[in-house]
Amino acid sequence: MVKAVKHYRPPGKKKEGNAAKFVTRSQALKQLQINLPLFRKLCILKGVTPREPKKKFKGTHQTYYHVKDVAFLHHEPLLEIHREIRVHERKIKKAEAKKNLERAKRLREKTPKPKIDRIIRQRYPRFVDALGELDDCLSMVHLFAALPAAESKKIDIECVHKCRRLAHEWQAFISRTHKLRKAFVSVKGIYYQAEVEGQKITWLTPHSLQQVVSDDVDVITMLNFLQLYEPLLGFVNFRLYHSINLKYPPILDPRLEALAADLYALSRYANANVNAVPSVVNSEASQVAESEQGDAKPKRDDIEHEKSELRLAQLQHQLPTNEPGALMQLVEEAASEEEVDQDTRECKNLFKDLKFFLSREVPRESLLFVIPAFGGIVSWEGEGAPFQESDQSITHQIVDRDSQGHKFLSREYVQPQWVFDSVNARIILPTVDYMVGR
């Protein structure tokens, strides 16, 4: 039975115009033989968006996709993988129903996993392209890093931890290479702007407080995005770490990690490996370094091949004392001077000879990121800190309280906003307006 056709088209005559170029979403679903959630997921992963045909031939309330886009999804291997996953899920269900738990477990382990790397390469053929679209990725990863893991909301702990790690790795790179350009504290969080390979990347970090997952948010959609963003940031980080001769993923000092000082641990890792140790010479710091050396050793072996013998000898010689030798410093200076541009050099030297100490009440995470990014040395109150509050060489102590009890005369007490304002102005502002209690 042939369906009655609305408009008569002579046999052999093809569709023309918009009707030939575009299909509605339900038509696309029918063509692809998938359900709507999977279609959405594929669209998110592949970056397929609806189109606006000049003439909406099926009505204005419809969503239209380009025929080529649908074909693009049709040829996607992910589609096949998701079908396999569905089959697998059915098998697992059956095994569980038959109490064949071992088989269910084996099947669960064998569930095929969609791989995103090819899609990432396809979407961002060049590294610069990926950097140019990193804004949303970074904001989302930073947001998820601050979310509470909730079983009911399908946000599992591993996902949160992974986001947290990725975010810290990114920050460590930016901070280490002094790529941060601007920072802005807003009600929504802290906006950062960095410039990597000529691309201006802006991202939002929520304040380090517990976020609430509201009910009017479809977490599944966000998790779909995260499924793309997580590997993307991983690959980007890998490439970035590769560019500064660091092994990725970094291996961290478990002690610092336990203290939730991930960022500091990462920066230490970077320092230990590239051996551009800014003189964090403190009795305790060196002690920490020594304890860290044990697990730092194997990492160093990896780089061994790349580095010249002389350099390695120096490196081995330098590290135990954790002091940059004169020659080493020269090499480092020469290497860094030629590669960095004017802007980076300016950023690197902003807080060059300053030593900061963060009080308890100050938002530690953001300042631990910002201050080293502009060449300063920073410590905080708590375990694992590189130096204590009583250190005489501290130049600035950052406090955010109404009154400061005991004051050291050798240092200035400023509010955290001073750091951000100085950073944005690129000069060390006078501290008069940022005194305690203002």
Add this chain to the structure above:
Amino acid sequence: MSPKKQNEEDPHVSDSDTDSTYEDSSAADDDDGDSFGSPSESESEPAAGDDSEPDEHGESDSSGLHQEESDSSEDEVAPRNTVGDVPLHWYDDEPHIGYDIKGKKIKKKDKLDKLGSFLANVDDSKNWRKVYDEYNDEEVELTKDEVKLVRRLLKNRAPHADFNPYPDYVDWFKWDGAKHPLSNAPEPKRRFIPSKWEAKKVVQYVRAIRKGLITFDKPKEEDGPYLLWEDDSGLTEKSNHLAYIPAPKQRLPGNEESYNPPLEYIPTQEEINSYQLMYEEDRPKFIPKRFTSMRSIPAYENAMKECFERCLDLYLCPRVRKKRLNIDPESLKPKLPSRKELKPYPTACYIEYKGHEDAVTSISVEPSGQWIASGSSDGTVRIWEVETGRCLRRWDVGEAVNCVAWNPLPDVHILAVSLGQDVLILNTHLGDDEEQKKIKELLSVDTSTPSDDSGNSATSVRWLQDDKHGGIKLKFFKTVTAVEWHRKVLIHHLSKKLTQKLPFKLHGLAVRSTFHPSRSIFFICTKQSVRVYDLLKRKLIKKLDTGLREASSIAVHPGGDNLIVGSKEGKLCWFDMDLSSKPYKTLKCHPKDINNVVYHRSYPLFASCSDDCNAYVFHGMVYSDLNQNPLIVPLEILRGHTSSDGRGILDCKFHPRQPWLFTAGADKLIKLYCH
């Protein structure tokens, strides 16, 4: 039950909470039963209690109670009632509840009424652990241990606390010390030869594996990151799918999103309330808030929602590349020559002519450029020497002068003055005798032939018509001056002493008129349009549409093909009559009314003066090549006049030979601007 046992057991059961136990034991002292194992003997005790019942009634209660207490194990003490396991409702109607061991009836106790029992219950703090024993008809108070026991039972545990349900297994057989096997049988042979069936099974598996029937689970692949973009410098491959449009970046935050924004960003309570009245779409999404310090910033409640909305935008919004013309605004500016190249033009005030006592309404420069005539609203007409500023002559005409105009012929020094309803033609007595004679002749002919007028004054010629004189300006090429009227225009031939009436009908009020510099063409400017008439053929040639609301002045380029019109709204229109009837260019330069516009006779200059006390000088080059449009360059703003009762510069004229500009202001001054 033995009292000893009682005494032994009592403290063991509870020392703290029983008050009646010791009393009871004393009561039970007289009773002697030895064994407590048998129920019969144990039942002797309540009987003993019963014995003492008459003297101590309360005692029996307590003794019964004591019984219950003492027997933490039920089998020790039997109840004092001996009816056995019969339904108790058999005794409902009886006065007794049963029989004791000796067969005596046990009487029912008097029951307290409800109120009494309630009060007793309320008073008694231990009421909650009292249980009524229906069988023995008495209340039993549970001890602490008993309560614990009940609780343990409720929790499905063993009733005794010291009962261990999972004791360590103690093996009765000592394995370690055994020297010999348990059985003396020799080891079977099968334990020493490899299994045939196992070997078969192995072969089967090996074959299956070789054939590929059995596959092993592959080792788990670690899908960690790797160097994805290894070398993308030479990447030029064209993907065959549609062009990818990157999503627009999110807006960067402004001052209002700061945690401590300036006060003007923070909405007042009223404003916040008014947001509630708005539609949800119009409501601002973000309301600025102020926190005095960084530590007091709370978590942003909409963070998740905003991120989600961004996600929706990313995958649900159609992306279209908007073609935005990216034109450098600088490149849109016409390439104008610099002002330096266009010199000379008037730039600075050089001379001020003072003397008038009221606003100078009109000036006119003598064709040779030596003299300048001015008319003022104080009723005087003066002639000044241009270079020195000396006032040469002065006529008191007694009425406010509207307009003065020199005769354009250099040897006929006649001045036409319009005042009120009259037009005066004055002999200025300039020039040598011959010229003077000629003029006198001209004017005297005047006097001798009063053509159609009623009379004429000594030095003036008057054609007094029936129509009103409403003229503003009189001027003509060749010794003729024209006055224009309301609605009708008359042309006076001074040489012939004739007045023509223009045969055209005008639409709207005539504002200004002027003559073509070389041909007999006449321009009349009404409020909205300019009409061009041919005087010889007496017909309308052209009508120019100014697009202005109220034109105020008109000037014709010496070439004759271009004219400018000034308007009361401060606009200046340049018409190229060969081009179209619409303005070629409209310049909005003055904020107030333009009073006059004027062309220079020889230099490519034109000027406009306005009530805002400024005069603008423009470069207006007209090319002989018809393909080239006129070039208009603003050159200079001439300031200096002051405003008096809202009027600024009333008239301006160029010097006929030099690039100088005369301006007449309402501040009684005439100024000369030189280059």
